[in-house]
Structures are given as C-alpha cells and as structure tokens.
Amino acid sequence: MAYRIPSDTEVVKAIKDALDRHGVINSQRKLTELVLRSLRRHDSDYTVSEERVRRLALSNNLATIEIRCKDTKEKTFAGACPVCGGRTARIKNLTVYGGSVTSGYKCKACGYWTGLKNRVPVLYIFSPKP
Numbered sequence: 001m002a003y004r005i006p007s008d009t010e011v012v013k014a015i016k017d018a019l020d021r022h023g024v025i026n027s028q029r030k031l032t033e034l035v036l037r038s039l040r041r042h043d044s045d046y047t048v049s050e051e052r053v054r055r056l057a058l059s060n061n062l063a064t065i066e067i068r069c070k071d072t073k074e075k076t077f078a079g080a081c082p083v084c085g086g087r088t089a090r091i092k093n094l095t096v097y098g099g100s101v102t103s104g105y106k107c108k109a110c111g112y113w114t115g116l117k118n119r120v121p122v123l124y125i126f127s128p129k130p
Helices: 008-022 026-041 049-060
Strands: 063-073 088-094 100-107 117-126
Touching: 008 026, 008 049, 008 117, 026 049, 026 088, 049 063
Parallel strands: none
Antiparallel strands: 063 117, 088 100
C-alpha cells in the first residue's frame, strides 16, 4: 500500500482546523484522527504519526497541552523531553548544609517534569490557544 507524507504546513493547517472545530481534544489519538480526516480530504494517501502531530502542535504554539503521567521504577536521565524533544533542565534544592541536590528535571518548552523516578506520559489533553 502506497502512502504519502504531507508537508509541515499542511499538517499545521489541519491541526488548526481540528482545534477550531472541536475545541478541547482529550487524546493524542483523537487529534491525529481528526488531522488525518482533514488531510485525506485533499489526498487519500496522506498519513501522519501521532508524535509528529503532537510536536507540530507544540512547536507552532497552536495548543496548550496538559500531560498526565504514570510513575515507573526506572531512574530518570537528564536528556531530551519525551513530549516535545526539548532539553530538560535540572530542578535543584538546597540542603541544610548549604549544598544542592537534584530533585528532578523539567522541560522549559512544554512544562513536562519528572522526579528522580521516571514519569511516562500516558495522556495528552490539547486545548486551542486563544
């Protein structure tokens, strides 16, 4: 089965359309389905991934995102944000002895945060920006 990948501008236009029509969308999968429905009106071979839709919505300031996560037993690593791909910064606390300790990590771009145990995003809620 052949497929085609739409340009970023076409996907951004479809995201705007979906958010304008439906307002708050409470699932990344639902947003992607609405975007695909809009894209396939122009070309039935278009396809787009959920991650690409989420990252384009965030990078183009089309939506605010609420992230719901679950805790895991794995240790957190400072690195790329699992939501937007941005860099995470350390959250530091001062100790009573004057030193500092890392208590977690936070992404400045999208607001995702995690403690010393990894938090995995499980639900994204998209709201259109005013």
